[in-house]
Amino acid sequence: MHDINVVDLSRLQFALTALYHFLFVPLTLGLSFLLAAMETVYVTTGKPIYREITQFWSKLFLINFALGVATGLTMEFEFGTNWSFYSSFVGDIFGAPLAIEGLMAFFLEATFIGLMVFGWKRLKRGQHLAVTYMVAFGSNLSALWILIANSFMQTPTGASFNPVTMRMELSSLTELIFNHDAQAKFVHTSIAGYVTGAIFVAGVSAWYLLKRRHVELARRSFRMAVLFGVLATAGVITLGDALGFIGGQAQPTKLAAMEGLWKSEPAPMPFNLVAFPSQKDQVNRGQLQVPYALSLLVTHSMDGTVPGVDRLELDAIARIRNGIPAVAALQSLSAAPGDAAALATFHAHEKDLGYGFLVQRYAADVTQATDAQIATAARETIPQVAPIFWSFRVMVLMGLLMLAYFVLAVIYSMRNNIEHQRWFLKIAVWMIPVPFLACEMGWLVAELGRQPWTVYGMLPTWMSASTHGVGYMIFSLVGFVGLYTAFIIAEMYLMVRAIRIGPDASHAGEGAGPITDTSQAARLAGYAQEA
């Protein structure tokens, strides 16, 4: 049986390692396309400054990429090491997108990144550009397959339970792939990566402009980044709205938590701008509301409603009661696979099997579950409201802040007077952490909001973990904290150092072809020609 401390420690470990991994992923997604865009300008115009720009940013890209790859391995391991029941229960479905990700995307990205770094002298310009695009496509395709897998956990489609093999099995790969949640989430998340890349490039460029170093490189990089960024931010917000719309219907408990919605109310529902939710008493202590806004936001109409926690708990109680016979029938089927009566009972109650599992945490023999145990299990279907409510608001606030920033940045950049807006350049530097924070908050909303399930409505988190002792969990947590702390220090140090040194170093010893003539005079001549 599962030790609940092990489940909680496994959750903590997974959350820490995933949030850490997700510090590096968005920048990889965004910067890879920015690099491709920069190199496209280089190849089409032939201006050497754009080669310098591409090579400089690719150096920073690689420092970030290494840690993203390294910490991504952890994620693949942890499903098996820490969530073994999850892995065997849904591996038939969940394993496929992960394996396809490796085959179709990660190979592409990883093979071509070697050529992107080492191939400058060996490849023709067009070939090298194609290689850079392969890296960008690879990293984004990779995100697609991972998010298809993730969306199965959020809104499971394309699968059904097989009582013979005691697990979920794939019923349609196309349904799995064309999950609405997956489509919206992929675009929302990958574009969030583009925003991150854009803010990063703009911020570092702003720092150079403030220091009056590498002005030509910084000014051009800044403009490309903010143009890319303003479009991307608008896209993130649009898709975030779509995701809320789709997710709100499929995961009502997550939506109720995001909005601090304890009581179901008639339309048009007000939106809680600020609230202090209390999980214990199921009320908000003090709230600031915008009338009508919630109906508009989540149903895109004035007369739409969404259920509050009160109604969701009642629904859960009914579903738990309906799920109990399914679990009991399954137990009989495990002992006697041919039991036709048990199979019929199972099929009659199959849709609430997961809810039956929920109460098994409190009553090992589900048929003996008391009303109190069922009520406890039903209350547990509501995730922790306060952290979800606030993560969501911080994310949205950051998104709006970035949109305002990019709009201003585009205006200044287009007027060619960004270098004189020194206050704005300082803001641009300070904006660098903002998209990272927003991405982490987005992860928290999505995954905390999924609780208490690993597969929404089907498999409870408490069952999903491996049957370990607490000792193992502490051992691995200590190991991760130690290693990851050392890694981030090394990464930040190298990143800051590379930025401080700047692009000049990329001219030490380059010597192939007229384009790479490295003398200062030739470079200046090059700029003069461009101007």
Next chain:
Amino acid sequence: MDTYALLQITWWLLLGVLLIGLAVMVGMDMGVGTILRYVGRTDLERRVALNIIGPHWEGNQVWFVLGGGAVFAAFPLIYATAFSGFYVVMMLLLWSMIMRPLGFEYRSKLPSEAWRNTWDWALLVSGLVPMVVFGAAFGNLFHGAPFHFSWNLTSTYTGSFLGLLNPFAILCGLLSAALSVFMGAVTVMNGAEGVIHARARTLARVSSVLAIVLFAIGGFWVRGMQGFVLTSSPAAGIAQTPLQQNVSLVDGAWFANFQAHPVLWLVPALGFAGMLLGLLAAGARRSHLAWWLGAVAWLGVIGTAGTALFPFLLPSSSMPAQSLTVWNSSSSQLTLTWMVGFAAVFVPLVVWYTSWAFYVMRGKVKAEHVSADEHAY
């Protein structure tokens, strides 16, 4: 034969292909990491060795990722049981693996000698530990691992970390490390000249002799071992769980498949031939040929293990009846079908563009180029 059984066998073979791909491609890079401090005495020599695999280690590492992903997708019960059961080993493997990308990428970014030395050690650990674990994991398959299932297939592991470090597993771990060092050494021979080449050649010869000896000892050891025999189970190709079978332990049973089909003796023979001819080729400075022979050796060694164990994938030592086989731990027919389709399209594509990448980066890595190129590791 039934379609589902055919798919299961196809995936068993594909898993073999992926594991051999992993052993060859990741193994050579790990071998280079392992011998880095020996073949390179100065910083520049080490950088030459690193830059031979510099453009490729990242792509090669995906074989490892894909190996894990394929087990997850095609044999989820194996993935779940093995990864959770071998928790401590998996963590050590993982932690050594995640040092590798940083070792390559960060090592030469600072001029400090202490910094570079630290990463050289990290590369040694992250080359040697995973390859020993890889082999030791195979070794443990022959003894079985102590796990059992509840009614709903929740697995519980009852063994300890030290139990995995039994003598036979260590032997297999050393064999795996020896083959990895051989592949690393001939890869360095391919890309380096002069003294680095000479040191790598010495290592290639030593490691191939070692591998031949270890593989032979392993064979005799397995002969005296108790093997697992499936005495009753639902027919192959019928959806089933590990709760529905009987298994007995019989002396020497791991040789049963070879005795039943003598043509299978060709598989271990291929392993020996690869190592022996690899030794000769490395001695004759034919490093390209030696590399391919090393790949053949891996094919023979992994093929031998798979053939001996078939149809078992992960036997249970504490409850043999719940051992995992090709028939009771695979994914559903639909998943296996889709995955065969994806593999059929993408594996050749991957091989094709990987070959192109090696072609583009062909030739020797010269010290003066490494010190002049700021993109170099």
